Amino acid sequence: MSRLQRAGWAAASIAVGIAMIGIWQFIAWHKLVSPVFLPGPDQTWAALVDGFENGMLGEQTLETVERMIYGWVLASLLGTGLGALIGSSRRARELIAPTLEFIRPLPSSAMIPVGIAFFGLTKSMVVGVVAFGSIWPMLLATIHGFSAVEPRLIEVGRVLKLSRLQMAFKIAFPNAMPDIFAAMRLGLITALILSVVGEILAFQGGLGSHILEASRAYRSPDLFAGVIVLGMIGLTSNLVLSFLEARFLRWRRP
Amino acid sequence: MDRSTSNADDALIAFRNVSLSLGGRPILENINLKVRRREFICVVGPSGCGKTTLLRLIAGLVHPDAGEVIYDGQVVGEPASDVALIFQDYSKALLPWRTASGNVSLALEASGTPKPERAQRIRALLDKVGLAHHADKYPAQLSGGMQQRLQIARCLAQGPSVLLMDEPFGALDAMTRQVLQDEVLRIAESGHTSVFFVTHDLEEAIYLGDRVVALRPNPGRVAEIFDVRLPRPRDQLSTREDPEFMRLRRVLFDFIQETES
Numbered sequence: 001m002s003r004l005q006r007a008g009w010a011a012a013s014i015a016v017g018i019a020m021i022g023i024w025q026f027i028a029w030h031k032l033v034s035p036v037f038l039p040g041p042d043q044t045w046a047a048l049v050d051g052f053e054n055g056m057l058g059e060q061t062l063e064t065v066e067r068m069i070y071g072w073v074l075a076s077l078l079g080t081g082l083g084a085l086i087g088s089s090r091r092a093r094e095l096i097a098p099t100l101e102f103i104r105p106l107p108s109s110a111m112i113p114v115g116i117a118f119f120g121l122t123k124s125m126v127v128g129v130v131a132f133g134s135i136w137p138m139l140l141a142t143i144h145g146f147s148a149v150e151p152r153l154i155e156v157g158r159v160l161k162l163s164r165l166q167m168a169f170k171i172a173f174p175n176a177m178p179d180i181f182a183a184m185r186l187g188l189i190t191a192l193i194l195s196v197v198g199e200i201l202a203f204q205g206g207l208g209s210h211i212l213e214a215s216r217a218y219r220s221p222d223l224f225a226g227v228i229v230l231g232m233i234g235l236t237s238n239l240v241l242s243f244l245e246a247r248f249l250r251w252r253r254p
Numbered sequence: 255m256d257r258s259t260s261n262a263d264d265a266l267i268a269f270r271n272v273s274l275s276l277g278g279r280p281i282l283e284n285i286n287l288k289v290r291r292r293e294f295i296c297v298v299g300p301s302g303c304g305k306t307t308l309l310r311l312i313a314g315l316v317h318p319d320a321g322e323v324i325y326d327g328q329v330v331g332e333p334a335s336d337v338a339l340i341f342q343d344y345s346k347a348l349l350p351w352r353t354a355s356g357n358v359s360l361a362l363e364a365s366g367t368p369k370p371e372r373a374q375r376i377r378a379l380l381d382k383v384g385l386a387h388h389a390d391k392y393p394a395q396l397s398g399g400m401q402q403r404l405q406i407a408r409c410l411a412q413g414p415s416v417l418l419m420d421e422p423f424g425a426l427d428a429m430t431r432q433v434l435q436d437e438v439l440r441i442a443e444s445g446h447t448s449v450f451f452v453t454h455d456l457e458e459a460i461y462l463g464d465r466v467v468a469l470r471p472n473p474g475r476v477a478e479i480f481d482v483r484l485p486r487p488r489d490q491l492s493t494r495e496d497p498e499f500m501r502l503r504r505v506l507f508d509f510i511q512e513t514e515s
Contacts, residue, residue: 152346160364
């Protein structure tokens with residue numbers, strides 16, 4: 001694609017976004033859906049500005065982002081660490097894989113009540129649930145990346161007499177990097193979802209509580225403002241990760 | 255042992271009655287073969303004759319069912335750090351996430367070379383194989399010939415006494431192959447390195463080798479060993495026009511035809 005074509009497509013995609021907002025505004029103006037449920041973009045914008053000006057929305061956003069990041073970082077560290085251990089040994093894989101396959105498909109929001117039972121209605125409970133729910137992509141990707149090393153590279157390592165640790169850090173881990181990065185993106189979205197669900201279920205502040213309160217009080221502009229902030233968090237974090245991925249995996253696109 | 259290692263004519267590598275089966279299929283049967291110090295030995299034979307397995311035995315990647323492989327007076331167990339192995343599939347044998355210098359560095363890291371010394375050694379090695387200007391490129395950015403040069407540089411970083419080469423130029427075009435043949439000859443000569451070179455290209459074997467070992471297949475056995483009495487340094491034109499070259503080519507060609515029929 002030429003540069004001009006790419007610019008054209010980018011402009012078109014922005015036009016699509018603007019058109020959607022236009023349709024939304026049109027529906028709101030003509031009250032095709034009751035304003036109690038659907039505020040217009042103008043009211044939503046006003047609620048956003050108001051929320052950030054009085055500081056409440058900003059604070060709640062920070063709470064949610066913090067929870068998401070703590071949970072996600074915890075999941076990434078544990079996931080890659082455990083994945084490396086399990087992936088390096090075929091015996092460990094054979095022993096543990098069936099159990100993982102049983103735990104993995106459990107809906108992680110179903111773990112929130114379990115989390116509440118163990119940790120109570122606390123902030124660390126939410127972080128724990130976020131970590132538990134978003135660890136799976138990282139864990140499975142690392143296991144796969146560590147166990148699917150090109151056999152020729154393992155022989156290169158043997159001929160060069162690399163130690164087990166060198167083998168893991170110099171060959172297996174970089175080999176798993178593309179898988180891990182893809183999984184970290186998936187995991188981040190899961191972490192965001194679970195932070196909000198956790199906040200709603202456990203009433204621990206953050207955007208989840210903001211949305212819940214707004215919806216109970218029929219303040220639909222506030223509700224929509226919260227949803228839009230969530231969308232922005234998702235978008236921003238994905239952009240940051242894409243940027244990091246492009247830097248770390250430079251070798252993949254010659 | 256000390257006396258024999260100081261003797262330049264003594265065998266550096268020796269196969270003694272080596273037999274090997276893989277997955278119940280006999281691959282090699284009763285192999286006896288010696289490689290002298292600083293010798294360039296080429297191994298040819300039809301596919302399935304166990305050429306590559308011979309080389310993997312010296313590398314310590316596989317072990318014989320019977321008999322023993324001796325390297326430098328010791329029975330081969332684990333891979334030895336001064337035995338370098340150059341694989342045919344260079345694109346799989348390089349780390350795609352490391353640059354050219356990073357790939358050479360792997361061998362230095364493995365041998366515990368202190369970090370400050372590495373940069374200079376890497377530069378010298380890349381220079382030696384003509385990749386000085388490509389140090390920061392990733393393997394995927396290099397041509398096939400350059401990738402194979404890079405693999406050779408990594409192997410030279412081991413400071414090897416023996417280069418084991420497994421059809422290293424089989425996937426390269428004719429011009430690149432000739433250039434690399436001459437470079438390997440030069441490297442082996444200047445580094446006093448023994449080379450065990452597996453190929454299916456008869457002319458390549460004669461051009462490079464001091465001796466050519468011809469194998470017979472199913473299971474692999476040593477059929478005949480030919481001495482190559484061609485003057486060194488070899489030259490792509492005059493060596494290949496030498497009557498002795500052509501005679502050997504004929505003999506080997508007839509031999510291979512006979513074993514394959």
